[in-house]
Amino acid sequence: MTHHFEHNCEVLVVGTGPAGLVAALAMAQAGMATVAVGPAIDPARDTRTTALFTGSVALLKNLGLGALLCPAMVPMTGLRLIDDTGGIWRAPEVLFRAGELGLTEFGINIDNAALNTALLAAAHAQDGLQLVEGTVGSDFQSDDKGVTVKLGSGDTISARLIVGADGRGSLCRREAGIEASTSPYPQSAVATRFHHTRPHDGISSEFHRPAGPLTTVPLTGLESSLVWVETPEEARRLMALDEPAFIHALDHRLQGLLGAVTSIGPRASFPLTRMTADRLGARRIALIGEAAHVIPPIGAQGLNLGLRDIATLVELVTRARSLGADIGGDAILKAYDTERRGDVATRATMVDTLNRSLISDFLPLHLVRGAGLHALNTIPWLRRLVMREGLHPSGRMPALMRT
Ligand SMILES: Cc1cc2nc3c(=O)[nH]c(=O)nc-3n(C[C@H](O)[C@H](O)[C@H](O)COP(=O)(O)OP(=O)(O)OC[C@H]3O[C@@H](n4cnc5c(N)ncnc54)[C@H](O)[C@@H]3O)c2cc1C
Known part of the structure; x- marks a missing residue:
């Protein structure tokens, strides 16, 4: 007879992608008996990089990850916006410097492989956190005491709160009975990295093109990462090009900004979608990361x-627990939804507006965008406001993100 384990914990994190691992570390460090479940992953397989702003970097450092992560963090000291829409009214180039806000950097860029490897190592070493390799199955059982889930292995885990970090196709979202509105964009992103002959000077550059933005983000030395948004057909064509042909196409797009492109890394393509969960929590389940948006x-x-x-x-x-309240109760989930809803909606709208203003054929939209870039070059307070808002939403900063 096979023997099945029954785990009991306060917080169960479902999904061990970057959001799940950080949540598990943070919950365990806050004193919660935590279990995190996810299938085995090879962190080195993700060849992308992630740009993180100052609040995110502070959070990782506050979780004690500084020593592991700092060597892999490449500072981002400037952001450049370039109008490459080829319209009749070309907007001016805008360059923001972190120094304008009295900061040394806007944030950092990090290899996903380095980030995920460090998070996994830290999670294995974390007291109060148990990592379980596996997949959570459907049909969660919840009542006023807690929620119980079954793994593919037959083991069960009971918790007071589930943190749903199981990505865009989230089972946790379905089990919580939460609907999501999804809208695909007629675009795909090609992500890779490349070497070039001119230094990037720590500046990330965003070319605004009719098919969508093309963004370069600094890596160590003469290397940058690339996210190149195109129509799905063009993205497929770019993915199929051999290396010299891709380098040629990229050289053409970058217009010599970083000198000549000398080599490229592995390419991966991602269809562009937007999804927002109607609510961020229900039935003892709180959604985070791509499970939520x-x-x-x-x-x-x-x-x-x-x-x-x-x-x-x-x-x-943490607050609820110190007051002896139910950490997975409706009051917490409601408060979480209220606190996060505005930020999620603002970011989604911001990205959507920029994206649509590029792909639209509607001239007034281009004029507004052009006028916006022009204003950003000439109105100092507006520049500072946009830079600050880009880094972190106005309003209260959670303790874990403070330096
Ligand atoms: C090209 C590209 C570039 C990007 N660049 C940036 C950037 O510069 N800065 C930035 O902030 N963001 C960036 N992002 C977004 C960022 O990558 C995502 O926000 C992030 O990866 C989402 O992490 P996650 O942990 O929420 O989800 P995921 O990484 O999808 O993790 C979900 C995990 O849950 C697991 N799972 C699923 N179902 C179950 C189950 N039933 N039981 C157990 N486990 C389960 C999965 O196996 C997976 O490991 C970029 C995205 C793309 C596509």
């Missing part, structure tokens, strides 16, 4: 938003 890879918002979910949720749960 998917935003196209424009303006580096995705994981930054997910980390803000975590900082907020941990704060609410």
Whole structure:
């Protein structure tokens, strides 16, 4: 007879992607008996990089990950916006410097492989956190005491709160009975990295093109990462090109900004979609990261938003626990939804507006965007406001994100 384990914990994190692992570390460090479940992953398989803003970097450091992560963090000291729409009215180039806000950097860029490897190592070493390799199955059982899930192995886990970090196709979202509105964009992103002959000077550049933005983000030395948004047909064509032909196409697009492109890394393509869950929690399940919201890879918002979910949720749960309240109860889930809803909606709308203003054929939209860029070059307070808002939403900063 096979023997099945029954785990009991306070917080169960479903999904061990970046959001799930950070949530599990944060919950365990806040004193919650935590279990995290996810299938085995090879962190080195993800060849992308992630740009993280200052609040996200502070959160990772506050979780004690500085020593593991700092060597892999490449500072981002400037952001450049370039109008490459070829319209009749070309908007001016805008260059923001972190120094204008009295900061040394806007944030950092990090290899996903380095990030995921460090998170996994830290999670294995974390007291109060148990990592379980496996997949959670459907049909969660919940009542006023807790919620119980069954793994593919037949083991069961009971918790007071589930943190749903199981990505865009989230089972947790379905089990919570939460609907989501999804809208695909007629675009795909090609992500890769490349070497070039001119230094990037720590500046991330965003070319605004009719098919969508093309963004370069600094890596160590003469290397940058690339997210290139195109129509799905063009993305397929770019994916199929051999290396010299892809380098040629990229050289043409970058117009010599980083000198000549000398080599490229592995390419991966991602269809662009937008998804927002109607609510961020129900039935003892709180949704974080892409289980709660998917935003196209424009303006580096995705994981930054997910980390803000975590900082907020941990704060609410810690407070409830210290008051002897139910950490998975409706009051917490409602408060979490209220605190996060505005930020999620603002970011999704911001990215959507920029994206649509590019792909639209509607001239007034281009004029507004052009006028906006022009104003950003000439109105100092507006520049500072946009820079600050781009880094972190106005309003209260959760404790875990403070330096
Ligand atoms: C090209 C590209 C570039 C990007 N660049 C940036 C950037 O510069 N900055 C930024 O902030 N964001 C960026 N993002 C967004 C960022 O990558 C995502 O926000 C992030 O990866 C989402 O992490 P997650 O942990 O929420 O989800 P995922 O990484 O999808 O993790 C979900 C995990 O849950 C597991 N899972 C699923 N179902 C179950 C189950 N039933 N039981 C157990 N486990 C389960 C899965 O196996 C997976 O490991 C980018 C995205 C793309 C596509």
